[in-house]
Ligand code: IPE
Ligand code: IPE
């Protein structure tokens with residue numbers, strides 16, 4: 001009935017009341033790589049007169065649910081923006097809490113991730129991470145490195161501009177040492193020097209909380225990605241919202257510059 005109504009109205013937009021059924025989404029093309037800017041934890045807490053860190057804690061639980069759903073849908077890679085190179089500007093106590101979250105998340109959920117065949121990876125500058133944070137993520141990466149299901153890729157202390165600069169530095173160094181010739185530089189070689197290598201570029205980018213910007217996230221990789229923005233705050237984001245984003249994605253016509 002809803003489909004008929006939609007066609008009649010000539011609209012492919014879904015209404016708030018419409019429930020997207022997982023089985024229907026599975027009939028369409030599932031984006032292989034989904035990237036999410038998980039934003040709005042602070043505002044979620046503020047609305048409830050709670051400290052900002054309560055929002056981050058709640059957001060962590062959503063990470064678990066969305067990872068499970070993405071894995072069940074057959075998504076191959078899920079990149080989650082967890083901490084940007086600019087987030088160090090925040091109050092020390094908030095930064096310290098955010099740096100404890102990966103451990104808390106992995107202490108609670110790593111066994112489940114292993115069981116579900118999820119492979120954990122990270123992108124970002126590892127050198128500035130506290131030792132305890134790095135230890136937790138490295139253990140998770142090593143414990144899951146042979147898993148063949150969803151790649152759960154955390155962008156932790158990640159900034160796209162800094163990633164691009166460091167790729168340029170590595171390329172310059174490889175030319176100097178004779179490992180590559182400068183004539184070999186092309187888009188595909190450049191991508192290999194980025195932290196996301198060997199992941200394919202995201203098919204779908206989701207940003208929660210109503211902000212319509214990239215905040216230094218995957219500037220190179222998002223060149224032809226489909227964007228889906230929502231006002232929902234990250235701690236309120238549900239499996240149904242993920243289905244909604246994928247459903248919208250399935251109705252887009254990706255042309256990559258062609259006709
Ligand atoms: C996103 O939520 C989490 C991180 C950036 C670590 P915010 O903490 O940015 O929440 P808002 O944007 O202040 O609501
Ligand atoms: C982007 O959110 C970074 C993460 C979600 C980790 P921010 O909250 O830091 O972005 P701005 O400051 O609103 O652009």
Ligand code: MG
Pocket residue numbers: 039040041
């Ligand atoms: Mg924010």
